[in-house]
Amino acid sequence: MKRIIVFGRIPNPTFDYYLAARLEAPDMPPYEVADIRGGEVPAVDADGAFVIICRYASPSVLRWIESNAGHLSGVGLFLDDDIPAVVTGKDADFFYRLFLWYRALWPLGHLNRHLDIVWASTPHLASRLTQAKAAVLPPAPPKALWANGQDDVDARGRMNDDVLIGYHATGVHLEEHRFLRPIIAEVLRERPQVRFEVFADRRARAIWQDLERVQIREPMPWTDYLADAYTGRVDIMLVPLAPSHVNDSRAPTKRIDVARYRAAGVFSAGAAYGQTSSDAELRPAYDPTSWRQVIFKLVDDLEGRDNAAIATRMAVLQMTLAADTGFEALRARYETESTIRVERGCEY
Template sequence: MMLNELKSKLHLKLAQVVPKGKTKEKTPATFKPRSIIVFRKNANPTFAYYLEDRLTYYSRRIPVIVRCIDHDNLDDIDPAGAFVIICRYLRAKHVNWLNQNQSDLCGIGMLVDDDIPAVITGVEATFPYRFSLVRWHVAPMVRLRGKLDIIWASTPPLAARLAADNQAVRLLPPLPRREDIGEVLVRPPSDGGITMGYYATGIHIKEHAFLASFIPELLAQYPHVTFEVAADRRVRHLWERLAATTPQIRFASVVPWTQFSQRTDYGRLDIALVPLLAGLVNDARADTKRMDVCRQGAAAVFSNVTAYERNRHQDELLVENTPQSWRLAIETLINSDTTREKARLATRAALVKLRSEADFTIPGLVASAEAW
């Protein structure tokens, strides 16, 4: 325990060294833009889960322009009175555009849904991914230091970390889309075969290792259960070794977000596994995996951590991060169609409640066209 605490403290110190964006003021202000401009990197879950439906709300009142930083041009954008939202990443040419047009803009804000300095200084992320974070996030933020008006953070822990650095921070929680929630469809009883799965990249290497510690033994006890895992190179070899003696393990390819959101459509999985182990990065995460689970129409086992306690429905399965607790919860779902259906509907109910109580505005941005 003492060693883990020492590692956590060292990780925190290293993360604090990474250069960050800096807002002009310590206290968030309110802005009344004539239009909203969003810079995003391709289709991605941050945009989908935090901005997509909120921007639809704004688009009924003021013009909303969404540009992909990978290929869209900037020549036809009118900066006059616009508020620019940076969705995690930015290219050098967009930083140049912001600097050139700063005097005409209403303001500049950035949305973050990860503790990016912690990801960069942690051990889970691959070097290419860390480099991409430095290139697309850290470097632009250094150039925009002192020019941001607001930073939106996805969770209270992340907001607290950013605010501790004297930033103007507002909370922007996830907002499930209608297509993530879907209709109330009754899944037919199992025909004898059950598929459970875990989809996560190598940044969740600890979670992959955790599941690998007991999944093969569990599958040996339940020959009618198949386990599908999406794993990149860093963790795929781990599962390949296990698959050599456990034929019920099969692989799903790691694909871009658009394909992933289409693949996780209704009915692919019966049981979704959603572990999240303690750590500086994970402790600041949101519960967006709920949306993936609901879109799949699956019953889920979640880790009993702050991220999933936040919007928990009483009938969801949240368990402590021990192999014994997880195995017991999974077996409960395997052995009962009724329990699976109850857990599946509970996750949907959690998202319905979250959406019904959500604020569709973006904190700090006045939505009414009457503002101008």
């Protein structure tokens, strides 16, 4: 193994949250990233390369792997969603489900014969991939992705009397929009200092119409979303997860977004974020009463918001520190091969 090549629709959060920092870990081989959105495979050297497919393949990537199979040192696939559950579910719109089928499910029939390893983001998702014997690869973001030098949570927003609550949803959380709407309506009615911003696609926008002090924002490209956190402000960020097959496999990546905004997070109790506990991070059960109580508590308690924000940032820091292990199986393989080459006096 001379190098690692990552194929995917990059930049994207999956690469940044799971792969980027691990690839930079000590004793990992050199790597390069190939963005497949242009249709054709970028010019990359297949000789001795270990290929990682980040979520999606494409017909051109499949052809490249087929034609270079004899030169590759191996092929791996990383998955961070229960894609069959998304495709067969109802929360994602039809075109996104069709995209997932074409980019993530259809290629597997051709890719399987080349795969040496499959990684999954959570133990539950790995259990859904029993035939692949998937290894678990939890999120491990680079620190630069969530810590921008303004780490003193107490220093922000002190002069503002208003409280901004945010729900930054993707297009597969329609049920959670419906869950939050009456809760937020009551919070806005009872607390005039509260404003609310929500990321909503065309289907979810209608849920939030006719509420005062609500800003409905269009979902934005990944790089724009990263930039938004460094210019914007969110005091309380909501992360509800309705019980579903898709959410059963979710990893706690929204913690990273909450940390980037230096917000106090409210996370659904469950497998992704842990059960209700007594620490500073708040994880109510998925019922309206519990969520109303927690949100009101945070709106009224500035110190509680700061403590919750710090607790989440500490949890994300632990994720980041885990990146130093790299891809343990690949690193061990690379180190062994490098030792053998040195002992034999070989050069690659």
